Amino acid sequence: MKTLQTDIVVIGGGGAGLRAAIAAAEADPKARVALVSKVVPMRSHTVAAEGGSAGVIRPDDSLQNHFDDTVHGGDWLCEQDVVDYFVAHCTEEMIQLEQWGCPWSRHPDGQINVRFFGGMKVQRTWFAADKSGFHILHTLFQTSLKFPSIQRFDEYFCCELLVDNGAVRGVLAIEIATGDLLLIECKAVVMATGGAGRVYRQNTNAGIVTGDGMGMAFAQGVPLRDMEFVQYHPTCLPGTGILMTEACRGEGGILTNKDGHRYLQDYGLGPLDPWPRPKAMELGPRDRLSQAFWHELQKGNTYETPHGPAVNLDLRHLGEQKIMERLPLITEAARTFAGVDPVKAPIPVCPAVHYTMGGITCDVNCATPLPGLFAAGECASVGIHGANRLGSNSLAELLVFGKVAGESALRHAREAAASGSTVAAGVQRLGDAAAQRVLGLLNQDSGDRVATLRDGMRNTMETNVGIYRDGKAMQEACNTLADLRDRYRRGVKLDDRSRAFNTEWLSAIELGFTLQVAQTMAHSAVLREESRGAHQRLDQFNTRDDEKFLCHSLATAQGDDAPSITHGPVKITRSQPMARVYGGAGTKAVMT
């Protein structure tokens, strides 16, 4: 097995990973940074983010507003000190990207323009048409090319963290093209592998979003926090789940049911007028809008498409010019994938899984409880999303905490070097053992197909741990997942037992991670006996219970068994929980 030494390994080449690598390279050009990604970085799922990224810039906005919108949006399950750090650093990161070349949309005088998103008091979302993630990712990737200390390992699949004497000492990766194994010894690892949306069937996430980093950290005893909070985005194409950005509504798009009625007014988001106004109707938060869809479905107010029930996302009144200027990507996507021209007809939409609020537990420095392991981006739970993420906070998170993670990892690597801690002798042995495990998957000649187990997992999660949940259904999901994991352990049958570019093998490894992540979601959900944010129950626990559940869920691995779930405190500094209210009276907003 090939072995190499470096200072920092960044796993994942999306927004958070690239930002971390650049931060480390800028802080110390001599530090060796290995950027390891299972896809070439510009293919990462950051590329598909559409609407934009938050950063206070208007004179009528404030950091306090951004803090309040985030904490209220998260139903008070945010770490408030971390949110303070976050909102204070978003804008400088947006400016940094601007200086690196990101083509943010502008006012006619050349100043940055910002748009509304749901749950926002004042316009705060920096955007590049509706290709914000695409431009952010390509700007970061292209900028990263100027740093010689960043050594890229494109299309290398990380499969295990190597932990010796209680600290991270390296990672084991597969070079996808050849199937050869590579052991990278290091002093610190930044996990930046993205979310786990592919635990579910219908979702906005790319095929690569399989929770690998969460799985790798979890396997080393790092708790996954708040995993029951899975965000459904309210406006996606039925079947494919392709995202119709929240910016559609931020620009003035409306939602109607099969009778043309703007149904959100019936679910605590009204009254209708004056329209538009912040935090009301279509500018409400994602959890409430997805829940309203579910109620409309129960009432028979949705209509059928070949891929399930839908409501209308209507942009027509915005006019062709504004639609093409502000929303070109989703217009093209609606035309191609739904056969609907948004200029001329409403787009059929339904909720689909979009984002994992929870993730690898870490503090404001992105440090996890495992020495040497840092985490940033969707795979992390740094504490800013709580029970429901505010739209446009996730791109900002990649940048703010990507940078923090890169700098923290560098500091840790320097300290490890200064303390004379050389690479542990045991790392080679750990690498060999990990290699045996991963190669063992290729020797299996009986068992289920990857797709069989994967689809079983996705269906049970969608049916039983969806927008609305009850104890019985969630328990059923737990049982099904235990069975699927047991079958996985007994062996997955691969058609392909070769080494070079064996994507079936990689899917089998991913499935191992995803099944464990699914278990953390289902088991955390069962034990949260209340309703909060994106976790809504239909049984007796259908209201928020701050007495018992103003706390984080922590899922810890128990080997082959289901995870253990414990609860831990939430950091409240200055915003005490209150009723989470949207809609109501307000003044009409001027759209920018």
Added chain:
Amino acid sequence: MSTEKRIQIECLRYHPEQDKEPRLQTYDVPYTDDMSLLQGLQYIKDHLDGSLTFRWSCRMAICGSCGVMINGVPSLGCHTFLRDLGPGKVRVEPLTHFPIQRDLAIDQTDFLRKLESVKPWIINQTPKKPSDGANRQTPLQIDDYYQFSECINCLLCYAACPQYGLNPEFTGPAALTLLHRYNADSRDEGTAERMAVINGENGVWGCTLVSYCSEVCPKGVDPARAINQNKINSTKDYFLRFVAPRGASKG
């Protein structure tokens, strides 16, 4: 519900450990009218043959992973629909002009090297810091480079480019387009540094203006225009060399 139809997807197969040369294998795939070719390949992978190898990720024509030759035309698998290809047989091959890694997956490293060679980042003589505040850039100034920044690096244009087929050293459409994207950006001061790539024998003069690159681009980027624009810049630069030591500056 749409009725089920069937299509024969003929895929090029090549395994570097097992095959001396590529071969073709046909799969019979049921489909509905809203299925993309990519979904057809996924059906094969999940149900018929787990060894078929291809790249994909976003399924919505933005990540640039799933470029293949479909009946000889460079296309994104996710953006091409089986209804437009059936009934009968469709042939799917890896993007031409690139070495095959396995089946439909090509080796992208040559492009990544070329991308890096054009210095695709903002170059300022005095680097700026966030505390300096955002640059001003009017929508008209953005128009100068915006369409060239929309390249998703899917490499269809390289498969379309006859020059790249003849001379693999040619910098090629996407990389030259991104070079132009930064040169045309009012915030950038790196034009002179990129001139060597433009003027070099594998720079813009390698292009013979067939323009097939612009035709196959799934994002409406116009590489041929970017390259042609730089032939003008290159000519200007050639003459300005007689009066200015580092070639033409922006504008």
